[in-house]
Amino acid sequence: MNFDYSQGMTGYVLVLTRLITGYWFLHAGWTKLVGPEAFDASGWLVNATGGSPIHGFLLWAGQTPWMVEFANFMIPAGEFLIGLGLIVGALTRLAAFFGGVLMVFFYLGNADWSHGIVNGDLFGLLMFAIVGTLAAGRIYGLDAIIEKMEFVRQRPALKYLLG
Structure with missing residues (x-):
């Protein structure tokens, strides 16, 4: 199937989707990083819904000190970096992949x-899937510039992280 989504309204909607999703995560990460109280994931990990298919893993993670510390750093930093990558359109597929993992x-x-x-979490996962699969960083994003660099042209596999 050949579809040039970068032309016309489809491209603008895709860029808007990328920017809104990026701002959502950038803002969520930033408020956790600079909030008045330090972010603490342990409460969410330990009190995750009992009906969750990953309840046991989250309970274990919430009771394991190094996992709590890892989550306390990675959730805010990850959200911020994922959002930043989407907003500027750099490493868009990589950012969308990790955003999808978090979602x-x-x-x-x-x-x-x-x-x-x-629910909202499933909707967020869908947004990351759309942004990542349609390579939204190639439209008004830095990925369009990065993909033209000699370093990337010599290593075509890097295009799977860009877009």
Whole structure:
């Protein structure tokens, strides 16, 4: 299938989706990094929904000191860097992949499916899937410039991280 999504309204909608998703994560990470109180993931890890398919893993992680410290650093820093990558359109697929990984953990960990399986966490996962699969960084993003660099042209596998 050949589809030039960078032309017309589709490209603008894709850029808007990338920017909104990026701002969402950049803001979430920034407020955790500079908030008045230090971010602490242990409460969420230990109190994750009992009906969650990954409840046992989250409970173990919340009771393991090094995992709590890892989560306390990686969640805010990861959210901030993922958001920054999406906003500037650099390493967009890599950022979308890791954003999707975080959203899977949030979706399964929260497991608030009392009103059905469709919720905000699933919607966030869908946004990262759209941005990553459609290579949204190639439209008004730094990935369009980075992909033209000699270093990347000599290493075509790097294009899987860009876009």
